[in-house]
Amino acid sequence: GGIITQTPKFLIGQEGQKLTLKCQQNFNHDTMYWYRQDSGKGLRLIYYSITENDLQKGDLSEGYDASREKKSSFSLTVTSAQKNEMAVFLCASRTGTGGDYEQYFGPGTRLTVL
């Protein structure tokens, strides 16, 4: 088995501030994802990465940057925090091969913007 760790668990920032969320996985998975979940609703894809140094934009990428410098880690930066993006940010990973497309999720980072 493996685990996905997200830090911090809670992140409080000021409007306009640049904020970074981090994700680590020890599954040795190829693909990693960042999703945003607003108030108990569905997941919207922000960025994903199929290998180290690869970045693919999702439908919600505007206002965010991402970085995948190592296979095991994937970071997300909110470039200028806005009050309407208070949400839970979920990181996920999955293997890239073998027909198993199940995604494994981390516990999330809850973002509050003051």
Add this chain to the structure above:
Amino acid sequence: QQKVQQSPESLIVPEGAMTSLNCTFSDSASQYFAWYRQHSGKAPKALMSIFSNGEKEEGRFTIHLNKASLHFSLHIRDSQPSDSALYLCAVSMTNTGYQNFYFGKGTSLTVIP
């Protein structure tokens, strides 16, 4: 642009009931279909997935796919209070190598003892 919609938005059922959750998608090139369950305050966790038309059963859970109708569903037999959660459907396509997933907004299920 893939659109994934779930119905109903919320559902309350008594313990022991059969529960049916629905998911429709817009892109006929979709090839992979999955259900995830998210208990309150927890991470989503995969429940079941299917590629081909038809049914797949695992314990109390059955997934049914009809690609021609752009529809798949999750049926929970003998629903339990521990099944109370947000259920998310997800769809992926071969043209993204199954890397990009589209999720619905979820169905909130409450099972009353």
